[in-house]
Amino acid sequence: MSRYFTEEHEWVEVEGKIATVGITEYAQQQLGDVVFVDVPAEGKQFDKGDEAAVVESVKAASDVYSPISGTIVEGNEVLADEPGLVNSDPEGDGWFFKLELSDEAELDALMDEAAYKKFVADL
Protein backbone atom coordinates (compact mmCIF):
# COMPACT_ATOMS: atom_id res chain seq x y z
CA MET A 1 0.00 0.00 0.00
CA SER A 2 1.50 3.33 -0.99
CA ARG A 3 0.42 6.92 -0.91
CA TYR A 4 0.94 9.51 -3.63
CA PHE A 5 0.32 13.26 -3.81
CA THR A 6 -0.40 15.86 -6.50
CA GLU A 7 0.37 19.54 -6.92
CA GLU A 8 -3.40 20.10 -6.72
CA HIS A 9 -3.18 18.92 -3.10
CA GLU A 10 -4.87 15.59 -3.54
CA TRP A 11 -3.69 12.34 -2.06
CA VAL A 12 -4.03 8.94 -3.70
CA GLU A 13 -3.83 5.73 -1.71
CA VAL A 14 -3.35 2.65 -3.91
CA GLU A 15 -4.26 -0.88 -2.90
CA GLY A 16 -4.09 -3.36 -5.76
CA LYS A 17 -6.10 -1.82 -8.64
CA ILE A 18 -8.13 0.45 -6.40
CA ALA A 19 -7.11 4.04 -5.64
CA THR A 20 -8.72 6.12 -2.89
CA VAL A 21 -8.59 9.89 -3.48
CA GLY A 22 -9.02 12.81 -1.10
CA ILE A 23 -7.61 16.25 -0.42
CA THR A 24 -4.64 16.88 1.83
CA GLU A 25 -4.38 18.42 5.29
CA TYR A 26 -2.81 21.48 3.64
CA ALA A 27 -5.77 21.82 1.21
CA GLN A 28 -8.25 21.48 4.07
CA GLN A 29 -6.53 24.26 6.00
CA GLN A 30 -6.55 26.53 2.96
CA LEU A 31 -10.25 25.95 2.31
CA GLY A 32 -11.51 26.53 5.83
CA ASP A 33 -14.81 25.02 7.01
CA VAL A 34 -16.10 22.68 4.33
CA VAL A 35 -19.89 22.94 3.94
CA PHE A 36 -20.62 20.81 0.89
CA VAL A 37 -19.00 18.05 -1.11
CA ASP A 38 -20.26 16.66 -4.40
CA VAL A 39 -18.74 13.25 -5.12
CA PRO A 40 -18.98 11.33 -8.42
CA ALA A 41 -21.38 8.43 -8.93
CA GLU A 42 -20.27 4.82 -9.30
CA GLY A 43 -19.42 3.86 -12.86
CA LYS A 44 -18.28 7.29 -14.02
CA GLN A 45 -15.07 7.27 -16.01
CA PHE A 46 -12.39 9.91 -15.71
CA ASP A 47 -9.20 10.70 -17.54
CA LYS A 48 -6.32 12.08 -15.54
CA GLY A 49 -7.05 15.78 -14.86
CA ASP A 50 -10.84 15.60 -15.35
CA GLU A 51 -13.04 17.39 -12.84
CA ALA A 52 -14.32 14.64 -10.60
CA ALA A 53 -15.73 16.32 -7.48
CA VAL A 54 -16.61 19.71 -6.03
CA VAL A 55 -15.76 20.93 -2.56
CA GLU A 56 -17.27 24.08 -1.10
CA SER A 57 -16.12 25.86 2.00
CA VAL A 58 -17.33 29.05 3.60
CA LYS A 59 -14.57 30.77 1.62
CA ALA A 60 -14.55 29.18 -1.81
CA ALA A 61 -15.80 26.49 -4.14
CA SER A 62 -13.14 24.33 -5.77
CA ASP A 63 -13.03 21.49 -8.21
CA VAL A 64 -11.26 18.30 -7.32
CA TYR A 65 -9.49 16.77 -10.30
CA SER A 66 -9.01 13.10 -10.83
CA PRO A 67 -5.26 12.61 -10.31
CA ILE A 68 -5.31 9.42 -12.37
CA SER A 69 -7.48 7.79 -15.02
CA GLY A 70 -10.04 5.20 -14.04
CA THR A 71 -13.61 4.20 -13.26
CA ILE A 72 -15.36 5.21 -10.05
CA VAL A 73 -16.20 2.28 -7.81
CA GLU A 74 -17.46 4.36 -4.87
CA GLY A 75 -18.11 7.97 -3.85
CA ASN A 76 -17.97 8.79 -0.13
CA GLU A 77 -21.69 9.26 0.51
CA VAL A 78 -21.06 10.09 4.18
CA LEU A 79 -19.73 13.50 3.10
CA ALA A 80 -23.20 14.56 1.95
CA ASP A 81 -24.33 14.67 5.58
CA GLU A 82 -20.96 15.26 7.23
CA PRO A 83 -18.87 17.53 4.99
CA GLY A 84 -16.91 18.51 8.12
CA LEU A 85 -15.06 15.17 7.91
CA VAL A 86 -12.95 16.78 5.21
CA ASN A 87 -11.68 19.19 7.89
CA SER A 88 -11.39 16.79 10.81
CA ASP A 89 -9.89 13.83 8.95
CA PRO A 90 -8.98 14.85 5.39
CA GLU A 91 -6.52 12.05 4.79
CA GLY A 92 -8.69 9.37 6.42
CA ASP A 93 -12.50 9.28 6.78
CA GLY A 94 -12.78 12.44 4.68
CA TRP A 95 -11.82 10.62 1.45
CA PHE A 96 -13.77 11.64 -1.68
CA PHE A 97 -13.90 8.68 -4.05
CA LYS A 98 -12.39 5.32 -4.94
CA LEU A 99 -11.62 4.42 -8.52
CA GLU A 100 -10.27 1.45 -10.39
CA LEU A 101 -7.02 2.41 -12.11
CA SER A 102 -6.89 2.09 -15.86
CA ASP A 103 -3.19 2.93 -16.18
CA GLU A 104 -0.93 2.24 -13.21
CA ALA A 105 1.98 3.88 -15.00
CA GLU A 106 0.34 7.27 -14.35
CA LEU A 107 1.24 6.88 -10.68
CA ASP A 108 4.90 7.35 -11.53
CA ALA A 109 4.24 11.00 -12.34
CA LEU A 110 2.87 11.71 -8.84
CA MET A 111 4.84 12.79 -5.78
CA ASP A 112 5.61 10.63 -2.78
CA GLU A 113 5.04 11.96 0.73
CA ALA A 114 8.55 13.40 1.10
CA ALA A 115 8.36 15.19 -2.23
CA TYR A 116 4.91 16.60 -1.40
CA LYS A 117 6.10 17.84 2.01
CA LYS A 118 8.92 19.67 0.29
CA PHE A 119 6.47 21.01 -2.33
CA VAL A 120 4.21 22.43 0.38
CA ALA A 121 7.16 23.82 2.37
CA ASP A 122 8.26 25.76 -0.70
CA LEU A 123 4.83 27.34 -1.34
Place this chain on the structure above:
Amino acid sequence: MRYLPLNNQDRSAMLATIGAASIDDLFIDIPEEARLTGPIHGLPMHAPEMAVERHMKALASQNLVAGDVPFFMGAGAYRHHVPASVDHLIQRGEFLTAYTPYQPEIAQGTLQMLFEFQTQVARLLGCDVANASMYDGSTACWEAIGMARRITKRATALLSSGLHPHYVGVAKTMARFTGDALVHQAPSLKPETDIADLIGQIDKNTSCVVVQYPDILGRVEDLSALAQATQAAGALLIAVVTEAVALGALRSPGEMGADIVVGEGQSLGVGLQFGGPYVGLFGCKQKYVRQMPGRLCGETLDAEGKRGFVLTLSTREQHIRREKATSNICTNSGLCALAFSIHMTLLGEKGLRGLAEVNHAMAVTAAERLENVPGVKLLNASFFNEFTLVLPKDARTIVRALADRRILGGVSLGRLYPEEADLANGLVVAVTETATLEDIEAFATNLEELLA
Protein backbone atom coordinates in the same frame (compact mmCIF):
# COMPACT_ATOMS: atom_id res chain seq x y z
CA MET B 1 -15.00 66.90 -16.11
CA ARG B 2 -16.75 65.34 -19.07
CA TYR B 3 -16.46 61.61 -19.40
CA LEU B 4 -16.39 60.55 -23.03
CA PRO B 5 -15.43 56.89 -23.01
CA LEU B 6 -15.53 56.28 -26.75
CA ASN B 7 -14.61 58.12 -29.91
CA ASN B 8 -15.54 57.15 -33.45
CA GLN B 9 -12.30 55.24 -33.89
CA ASP B 10 -13.09 53.10 -30.84
CA ARG B 11 -16.55 52.41 -32.24
CA SER B 12 -15.21 51.43 -35.66
CA ALA B 13 -12.69 49.10 -34.05
CA MET B 14 -15.39 47.41 -31.97
CA LEU B 15 -17.72 47.04 -34.96
CA ALA B 16 -14.88 45.61 -37.06
CA THR B 17 -14.11 43.06 -34.31
CA ILE B 18 -17.64 41.69 -34.30
CA GLY B 19 -18.07 41.97 -38.06
CA ALA B 20 -20.76 44.65 -38.16
CA ALA B 21 -20.62 47.49 -40.65
CA SER B 22 -22.56 50.02 -38.59
CA ILE B 23 -24.41 50.53 -35.30
CA ASP B 24 -27.67 49.98 -37.22
CA ASP B 25 -26.46 46.47 -38.08
CA LEU B 26 -26.87 45.60 -34.42
CA PHE B 27 -30.64 46.05 -34.77
CA ILE B 28 -31.31 43.92 -37.85
CA ASP B 29 -33.22 41.39 -35.73
CA ILE B 30 -35.97 43.99 -35.38
CA PRO B 31 -38.32 43.77 -38.39
CA GLU B 32 -37.71 46.64 -40.78
CA GLU B 33 -41.28 47.92 -40.62
CA ALA B 34 -41.00 48.24 -36.84
CA ARG B 35 -37.87 50.40 -36.98
CA LEU B 36 -37.94 54.16 -36.71
CA THR B 37 -36.10 55.55 -39.71
CA GLY B 38 -36.11 59.26 -38.88
CA PRO B 39 -37.45 61.60 -36.21
CA ILE B 40 -40.81 60.77 -34.63
CA HIS B 41 -43.54 61.58 -37.14
CA GLY B 42 -44.92 65.07 -36.77
CA LEU B 43 -42.38 66.10 -34.16
CA PRO B 44 -39.94 68.83 -35.28
CA MET B 45 -36.29 68.69 -34.22
CA HIS B 46 -36.88 71.64 -31.89
CA ALA B 47 -40.13 72.37 -30.05
CA PRO B 48 -41.23 73.71 -26.66
CA GLU B 49 -41.71 71.13 -23.88
CA MET B 50 -45.48 71.69 -23.70
CA ALA B 51 -45.87 71.14 -27.44
CA VAL B 52 -43.86 67.92 -27.26
CA GLU B 53 -45.98 66.69 -24.36
CA ARG B 54 -49.21 67.42 -26.21
CA HIS B 55 -47.95 65.66 -29.32
CA MET B 56 -46.82 62.57 -27.41
CA LYS B 57 -50.14 62.39 -25.58
CA ALA B 58 -51.99 62.48 -28.90
CA LEU B 59 -49.82 59.62 -30.15
CA ALA B 60 -50.42 57.62 -26.95
CA SER B 61 -54.17 58.12 -27.23
CA GLN B 62 -54.14 56.04 -30.42
CA ASN B 63 -53.62 53.01 -28.17
CA LEU B 64 -56.67 51.11 -27.01
CA VAL B 65 -55.88 50.93 -23.31
CA ALA B 66 -56.71 47.80 -21.32
CA GLY B 67 -58.33 49.73 -18.49
CA ASP B 68 -60.59 51.79 -20.77
CA VAL B 69 -62.50 49.05 -22.58
CA PRO B 70 -63.97 45.59 -22.00
CA PHE B 71 -60.78 43.54 -21.76
CA PHE B 72 -60.44 39.76 -22.18
CA MET B 73 -56.82 39.29 -23.16
CA GLY B 74 -54.50 36.97 -21.26
CA ALA B 75 -52.28 34.24 -22.69
CA GLY B 76 -49.45 34.87 -20.27
CA ALA B 77 -50.10 38.45 -19.05
CA TYR B 78 -53.17 39.21 -17.00
CA ARG B 79 -54.99 42.37 -16.08
CA HIS B 80 -55.76 42.38 -12.38
CA HIS B 81 -56.70 45.12 -10.01
CA VAL B 82 -53.58 46.27 -8.18
CA PRO B 83 -54.59 48.22 -5.07
CA ALA B 84 -53.26 51.78 -4.96
CA SER B 85 -51.57 50.90 -1.67
CA VAL B 86 -49.14 48.62 -3.54
CA ASP B 87 -47.75 51.45 -5.65
CA HIS B 88 -47.66 53.71 -2.63
CA LEU B 89 -45.74 51.25 -0.50
CA ILE B 90 -43.18 50.21 -3.12
CA GLN B 91 -42.19 53.87 -3.50
CA ARG B 92 -41.42 54.37 0.18
CA GLY B 93 -37.92 55.64 0.81
CA GLU B 94 -37.03 52.58 2.87
CA PHE B 95 -37.27 50.45 -0.26
CA LEU B 96 -35.17 52.76 -2.42
CA THR B 97 -31.81 51.11 -2.76
CA ALA B 98 -28.61 51.19 -4.74
CA TYR B 99 -28.25 48.62 -7.49
CA THR B 100 -27.50 45.07 -6.26
CA PRO B 101 -28.53 45.83 -2.68
CA TYR B 102 -27.50 42.53 -1.18
CA GLN B 103 -24.90 43.49 1.44
CA PRO B 104 -26.17 42.24 4.78
CA GLU B 105 -24.38 45.02 6.67
CA ILE B 106 -26.54 47.70 5.05
CA ALA B 107 -29.54 45.97 3.44
CA GLN B 108 -31.41 44.03 6.11
CA GLY B 109 -34.74 45.53 4.97
CA THR B 110 -34.33 44.47 1.35
CA LEU B 111 -33.01 41.06 2.33
CA GLN B 112 -35.90 40.46 4.73
CA MET B 113 -38.34 41.45 2.00
CA LEU B 114 -36.71 38.97 -0.37
CA PHE B 115 -36.92 36.28 2.29
CA GLU B 116 -40.65 36.97 2.76
CA PHE B 117 -41.13 36.93 -1.02
CA GLN B 118 -39.40 33.55 -1.26
CA THR B 119 -41.58 32.18 1.51
CA GLN B 120 -44.75 33.34 -0.27
CA VAL B 121 -43.62 31.94 -3.62
CA ALA B 122 -42.58 28.60 -2.13
CA ARG B 123 -45.97 28.22 -0.47
CA LEU B 124 -47.84 29.31 -3.59
CA LEU B 125 -45.97 26.90 -5.88
CA GLY B 126 -45.98 24.08 -3.32
CA CYS B 127 -42.18 23.89 -3.24
CA ASP B 128 -39.66 23.44 -0.41
CA VAL B 129 -37.64 26.43 -1.53
CA ALA B 130 -37.97 29.40 -3.90
CA ASN B 131 -35.39 31.93 -5.05
CA ALA B 132 -35.47 35.74 -4.94
CA SER B 133 -36.99 35.85 -8.48
CA MET B 134 -35.94 35.64 -12.11
CA TYR B 135 -36.42 38.08 -15.00
CA ASP B 136 -39.80 36.66 -16.07
CA GLY B 137 -41.70 33.41 -16.53
CA SER B 138 -40.10 32.49 -19.84
CA THR B 139 -36.50 32.85 -18.64
CA ALA B 140 -37.40 31.01 -15.43
CA CYS B 141 -38.73 28.19 -17.62
CA TRP B 142 -35.51 27.99 -19.60
CA GLU B 143 -33.40 28.06 -16.44
CA ALA B 144 -35.42 25.11 -15.14
CA ILE B 145 -34.64 23.12 -18.30
CA GLY B 146 -30.93 23.86 -17.85
CA MET B 147 -31.14 22.87 -14.20
CA ALA B 148 -32.74 19.54 -15.15
CA ARG B 149 -29.86 18.91 -17.57
CA ARG B 150 -27.29 19.47 -14.81
CA ILE B 151 -29.12 17.20 -12.38
CA THR B 152 -29.92 14.34 -14.75
CA LYS B 153 -26.86 14.70 -17.03
CA ARG B 154 -29.29 14.23 -19.93
CA ALA B 155 -30.16 16.78 -22.56
CA THR B 156 -33.54 16.06 -24.16
CA ALA B 157 -36.45 18.10 -22.84
CA LEU B 158 -40.05 17.21 -23.70
CA LEU B 159 -42.11 20.39 -23.93
CA SER B 160 -45.86 20.01 -23.66
CA SER B 161 -47.83 21.33 -26.62
CA GLY B 162 -49.72 23.36 -24.02
CA LEU B 163 -46.61 25.38 -23.10
CA HIS B 164 -46.84 29.06 -24.06
CA PRO B 165 -45.24 29.46 -27.53
CA HIS B 166 -43.21 32.47 -26.34
CA TYR B 167 -41.72 30.31 -23.58
CA VAL B 168 -40.93 27.67 -26.21
CA GLY B 169 -39.31 30.41 -28.31
CA VAL B 170 -37.04 31.53 -25.45
CA ALA B 171 -36.05 27.92 -24.75
CA LYS B 172 -35.24 27.34 -28.45
CA THR B 173 -33.06 30.44 -28.57
CA MET B 174 -31.07 29.35 -25.53
CA ALA B 175 -30.87 25.69 -26.61
CA ARG B 176 -29.05 26.80 -29.76
CA PHE B 177 -26.07 27.54 -27.54
CA THR B 178 -26.30 24.72 -25.00
CA GLY B 179 -27.20 21.94 -27.42
CA ASP B 180 -30.28 20.75 -25.51
CA ALA B 181 -32.73 18.90 -27.75
CA LEU B 182 -36.28 20.24 -27.35
CA VAL B 183 -39.19 18.05 -28.42
CA HIS B 184 -42.28 20.14 -29.10
CA GLN B 185 -45.31 20.51 -31.31
CA ALA B 186 -48.23 22.93 -31.49
CA PRO B 187 -51.37 22.07 -29.49
CA SER B 188 -54.52 20.67 -31.04
CA LEU B 189 -58.03 21.94 -30.36
CA LYS B 190 -59.09 19.18 -27.98
CA PRO B 191 -60.54 19.37 -24.47
CA GLU B 192 -57.82 17.02 -23.15
CA THR B 193 -54.21 18.03 -22.58
CA ASP B 194 -51.32 15.99 -23.99
CA ILE B 195 -50.29 14.44 -20.67
CA ALA B 196 -50.92 10.87 -21.87
CA ASP B 197 -48.79 11.48 -24.99
CA LEU B 198 -45.99 12.99 -22.92
CA ILE B 199 -45.90 9.97 -20.62
CA GLY B 200 -45.49 7.75 -23.71
CA GLN B 201 -42.60 9.85 -25.01
CA ILE B 202 -40.41 9.72 -21.89
CA ASP B 203 -37.27 7.63 -22.32
CA LYS B 204 -33.78 7.24 -20.83
CA ASN B 205 -32.53 10.38 -22.59
CA THR B 206 -35.27 12.62 -21.21
CA SER B 207 -33.93 15.27 -18.83
CA CYS B 208 -37.32 16.78 -18.07
CA VAL B 209 -40.94 17.16 -19.07
CA VAL B 210 -42.17 20.76 -19.15
CA VAL B 211 -45.89 21.24 -18.71
CA GLN B 212 -47.94 24.42 -18.27
CA TYR B 213 -50.71 24.57 -15.67
CA PRO B 214 -53.27 25.85 -16.60
CA ASP B 215 -51.97 25.44 -20.15
CA ILE B 216 -51.99 27.89 -23.07
CA LEU B 217 -55.57 26.94 -23.94
CA GLY B 218 -56.63 27.29 -20.29
CA ARG B 219 -56.96 23.54 -19.71
CA VAL B 220 -56.32 22.20 -16.22
CA GLU B 221 -55.28 18.63 -15.55
CA ASP B 222 -53.91 16.64 -12.61
CA LEU B 223 -50.13 16.38 -12.92
CA SER B 224 -49.64 13.54 -10.39
CA ALA B 225 -49.46 10.68 -12.92
CA LEU B 226 -47.09 12.67 -15.12
CA ALA B 227 -44.86 13.43 -12.11
CA GLN B 228 -44.68 9.74 -11.21
CA ALA B 229 -43.96 8.62 -14.77
CA THR B 230 -41.30 11.29 -15.25
CA GLN B 231 -39.51 10.52 -12.00
CA ALA B 232 -39.71 6.75 -12.55
CA ALA B 233 -37.66 7.32 -15.72
CA GLY B 234 -35.06 9.37 -13.83
CA ALA B 235 -36.21 12.67 -15.34
CA LEU B 236 -37.65 15.79 -13.68
CA LEU B 237 -41.12 17.30 -13.98
CA ILE B 238 -41.09 21.07 -14.54
CA ALA B 239 -44.44 22.81 -14.13
CA VAL B 240 -44.98 26.31 -15.53
CA VAL B 241 -47.64 28.64 -14.12
CA THR B 242 -48.29 31.80 -16.15
CA GLU B 243 -51.27 32.95 -14.06
CA ALA B 244 -50.17 33.03 -10.41
CA VAL B 245 -53.70 33.81 -9.17
CA ALA B 246 -54.81 30.35 -10.40
CA LEU B 247 -52.92 28.80 -7.50
CA GLY B 248 -55.33 30.49 -5.12
CA ALA B 249 -57.90 27.97 -6.33
CA LEU B 250 -56.00 25.05 -7.83
CA ARG B 251 -53.83 22.44 -6.16
CA SER B 252 -50.22 23.56 -6.55
CA PRO B 253 -47.87 21.72 -8.95
CA GLY B 254 -45.45 21.06 -6.08
CA GLU B 255 -48.15 19.22 -4.16
CA MET B 256 -48.72 17.06 -7.24
CA GLY B 257 -45.05 16.08 -7.29
CA ALA B 258 -43.40 18.54 -9.69
CA ASP B 259 -39.64 18.76 -9.05
CA ILE B 260 -39.29 22.34 -10.26
CA VAL B 261 -42.12 24.86 -10.48
CA VAL B 262 -41.62 28.14 -12.33
CA GLY B 263 -44.02 30.90 -13.13
CA GLU B 264 -44.82 34.44 -14.10
CA GLY B 265 -45.65 36.58 -11.08
CA GLN B 266 -46.99 39.58 -13.02
CA SER B 267 -50.59 38.90 -12.00
CA LEU B 268 -49.88 39.97 -8.44
CA GLY B 269 -48.82 43.56 -7.86
CA VAL B 270 -47.41 44.15 -11.33
CA GLY B 271 -49.47 45.76 -14.09
CA LEU B 272 -49.49 44.78 -17.77
CA GLN B 273 -46.88 47.51 -18.46
CA PHE B 274 -46.69 46.91 -22.22
CA GLY B 275 -45.24 43.45 -21.57
CA GLY B 276 -42.64 44.14 -18.91
CA PRO B 277 -40.76 44.32 -16.65
CA TYR B 278 -42.25 41.25 -15.01
CA VAL B 279 -41.10 38.89 -12.31
CA GLY B 280 -40.14 35.23 -12.73
CA LEU B 281 -40.99 32.77 -9.97
CA PHE B 282 -38.73 29.78 -9.35
CA GLY B 283 -39.17 27.01 -6.79
CA CYS B 284 -37.90 23.45 -6.42
CA LYS B 285 -37.48 20.51 -4.10
CA GLN B 286 -34.93 20.97 -1.31
CA LYS B 287 -32.67 18.23 -2.67
CA TYR B 288 -32.06 20.19 -5.87
CA VAL B 289 -31.34 23.56 -4.25
CA ARG B 290 -27.61 23.50 -5.07
CA GLN B 291 -28.43 23.36 -8.77
CA MET B 292 -30.90 26.23 -8.54
CA PRO B 293 -30.17 29.46 -10.45
CA GLY B 294 -30.52 32.94 -9.02
CA ARG B 295 -30.22 34.81 -5.78
CA LEU B 296 -31.31 33.03 -2.64
CA CYS B 297 -31.84 34.78 0.66
CA GLY B 298 -31.55 32.90 3.93
CA GLU B 299 -32.38 33.59 7.55
CA THR B 300 -29.57 33.32 10.08
CA LEU B 301 -28.31 34.58 13.46
CA ASP B 302 -25.70 37.28 13.75
CA ALA B 303 -22.76 37.30 16.18
CA GLU B 304 -25.05 38.59 18.93
CA GLY B 305 -27.63 35.89 18.33
CA LYS B 306 -30.12 38.24 16.64
CA ARG B 307 -32.15 37.21 13.60
CA GLY B 308 -30.71 38.47 10.33
CA PHE B 309 -30.82 37.83 6.59
CA VAL B 310 -28.05 37.08 4.09
CA LEU B 311 -27.69 35.77 0.57
CA THR B 312 -26.87 32.10 0.83
CA LEU B 313 -25.52 29.23 -1.26
CA SER B 314 -23.66 31.83 -3.32
CA THR B 315 -21.21 29.22 -4.55
CA ARG B 316 -23.88 28.38 -7.16
CA GLU B 317 -23.45 31.83 -8.60
CA GLN B 318 -21.33 33.52 -11.20
CA HIS B 319 -19.35 35.89 -9.00
CA ILE B 320 -17.92 32.87 -7.17
CA ARG B 321 -18.12 30.00 -9.65
CA ARG B 322 -17.52 31.88 -12.89
CA GLU B 323 -18.29 29.72 -15.94
CA LYS B 324 -19.31 26.80 -13.73
CA ALA B 325 -22.12 28.76 -12.10
CA THR B 326 -25.66 27.40 -12.33
CA SER B 327 -26.75 30.47 -14.31
CA ASN B 328 -25.51 33.82 -15.54
CA ILE B 329 -28.25 35.60 -13.58
CA CYS B 330 -26.60 37.62 -10.80
CA THR B 331 -29.62 39.70 -9.88
CA ASN B 332 -33.36 39.48 -9.36
CA SER B 333 -36.46 41.47 -10.33
CA GLY B 334 -36.31 43.41 -7.08
CA LEU B 335 -38.99 46.03 -7.56
CA CYS B 336 -41.53 43.70 -9.19
CA ALA B 337 -40.83 41.09 -6.51
CA LEU B 338 -41.51 43.75 -3.89
CA ALA B 339 -44.81 44.67 -5.57
CA PHE B 340 -45.76 40.97 -5.77
CA SER B 341 -44.91 40.48 -2.12
CA ILE B 342 -46.84 43.54 -0.93
CA HIS B 343 -49.91 42.64 -2.99
CA MET B 344 -49.76 39.08 -1.65
CA THR B 345 -49.37 40.37 1.91
CA LEU B 346 -52.37 42.68 1.53
CA LEU B 347 -54.46 39.80 0.20
CA GLY B 348 -53.34 37.18 2.69
CA GLU B 349 -54.17 33.54 2.09
CA LYS B 350 -57.88 34.17 2.53
CA GLY B 351 -57.82 37.15 0.19
CA LEU B 352 -55.95 35.22 -2.49
CA ARG B 353 -58.47 32.39 -2.32
CA GLY B 354 -61.28 34.94 -2.54
CA LEU B 355 -59.69 36.66 -5.53
CA ALA B 356 -59.24 33.32 -7.29
CA GLU B 357 -62.87 32.44 -6.59
CA VAL B 358 -64.12 35.71 -8.11
CA ASN B 359 -61.92 35.15 -11.17
CA HIS B 360 -63.24 31.66 -11.73
CA ALA B 361 -66.86 32.68 -11.18
CA MET B 362 -66.59 35.54 -13.68
CA ALA B 363 -64.91 33.26 -16.18
CA VAL B 364 -67.68 30.67 -15.81
CA THR B 365 -70.30 33.37 -16.34
CA ALA B 366 -68.49 34.60 -19.46
CA ALA B 367 -67.95 31.09 -20.86
CA GLU B 368 -71.64 30.25 -20.48
CA ARG B 369 -72.71 33.48 -22.16
CA LEU B 370 -70.21 33.23 -25.02
CA GLU B 371 -71.00 29.57 -25.62
CA ASN B 372 -74.56 30.67 -26.38
CA VAL B 373 -73.40 32.80 -29.29
CA PRO B 374 -74.49 30.88 -32.41
CA GLY B 375 -71.56 29.06 -34.04
CA VAL B 376 -69.27 29.41 -31.02
CA LYS B 377 -68.01 26.32 -29.16
CA LEU B 378 -66.30 26.16 -25.79
CA LEU B 379 -63.26 23.88 -26.05
CA ASN B 380 -62.43 23.36 -22.39
CA ALA B 381 -63.71 20.67 -20.08
CA SER B 382 -61.99 22.56 -17.25
CA PHE B 383 -60.47 26.00 -16.79
CA PHE B 384 -59.59 28.60 -14.17
CA ASN B 385 -60.03 32.15 -15.51
CA GLU B 386 -59.10 31.52 -19.13
CA PHE B 387 -60.64 29.29 -21.78
CA THR B 388 -60.57 28.70 -25.50
CA LEU B 389 -63.47 29.33 -27.86
CA VAL B 390 -63.63 27.80 -31.32
CA LEU B 391 -65.21 30.29 -33.71
CA PRO B 392 -66.79 29.44 -37.07
CA LYS B 393 -64.19 31.64 -38.81
CA ASP B 394 -60.67 33.04 -38.48
CA ALA B 395 -60.39 34.44 -34.97
CA ARG B 396 -57.69 36.94 -35.86
CA THR B 397 -60.00 39.01 -38.05
CA ILE B 398 -62.73 38.85 -35.39
CA VAL B 399 -60.35 40.16 -32.71
CA ARG B 400 -59.41 43.01 -35.05
CA ALA B 401 -63.07 43.81 -35.75
CA LEU B 402 -63.87 43.72 -32.02
CA ALA B 403 -60.99 46.12 -31.35
CA ASP B 404 -62.49 48.49 -33.89
CA ARG B 405 -65.62 48.35 -31.73
CA ARG B 406 -63.47 49.13 -28.66
CA ILE B 407 -63.56 45.63 -27.18
CA LEU B 408 -60.32 43.69 -26.57
CA GLY B 409 -61.82 40.25 -27.00
CA GLY B 410 -59.04 37.80 -26.27
CA VAL B 411 -55.91 36.51 -28.00
CA SER B 412 -56.37 34.62 -31.25
CA LEU B 413 -54.42 31.41 -31.71
CA GLY B 414 -53.56 32.63 -35.21
CA ARG B 415 -51.51 35.36 -33.58
CA LEU B 416 -49.70 32.92 -31.28
CA TYR B 417 -49.29 30.20 -33.94
CA PRO B 418 -49.23 31.94 -37.34
CA GLU B 419 -47.96 28.75 -39.02
CA GLU B 420 -50.78 26.51 -37.78
CA ALA B 421 -53.83 26.74 -40.04
CA ASP B 422 -55.74 24.24 -37.86
CA LEU B 423 -55.67 26.64 -34.93
CA ALA B 424 -56.81 29.76 -36.81
CA ASN B 425 -60.37 29.64 -35.42
CA GLY B 426 -59.24 29.40 -31.81
CA LEU B 427 -59.68 32.35 -29.45
CA VAL B 428 -58.19 32.38 -25.94
CA VAL B 429 -60.35 34.42 -23.58
CA ALA B 430 -59.24 35.53 -20.10
CA VAL B 431 -61.74 36.84 -17.57
CA THR B 432 -60.45 38.36 -14.35
CA GLU B 433 -62.06 40.24 -11.47
CA THR B 434 -61.69 43.41 -13.56
CA ALA B 435 -64.41 42.28 -16.01
CA THR B 436 -67.99 43.32 -15.31
CA LEU B 437 -71.25 41.68 -16.37
CA GLU B 438 -71.73 44.61 -18.77
CA ASP B 439 -68.30 43.92 -20.31
CA ILE B 440 -69.24 40.27 -20.86
CA GLU B 441 -72.56 41.22 -22.39
CA ALA B 442 -70.92 43.79 -24.70
CA PHE B 443 -68.36 41.18 -25.81
CA ALA B 444 -71.02 38.52 -26.47
CA THR B 445 -73.40 40.87 -28.29
CA ASN B 446 -70.69 42.25 -30.57
CA LEU B 447 -69.28 38.79 -31.24
CA GLU B 448 -72.75 37.63 -32.23
CA GLU B 449 -73.16 40.58 -34.63
CA LEU B 450 -69.75 39.98 -36.21
CA LEU B 451 -70.43 36.27 -36.72
CA ALA B 452 -73.97 36.74 -38.07
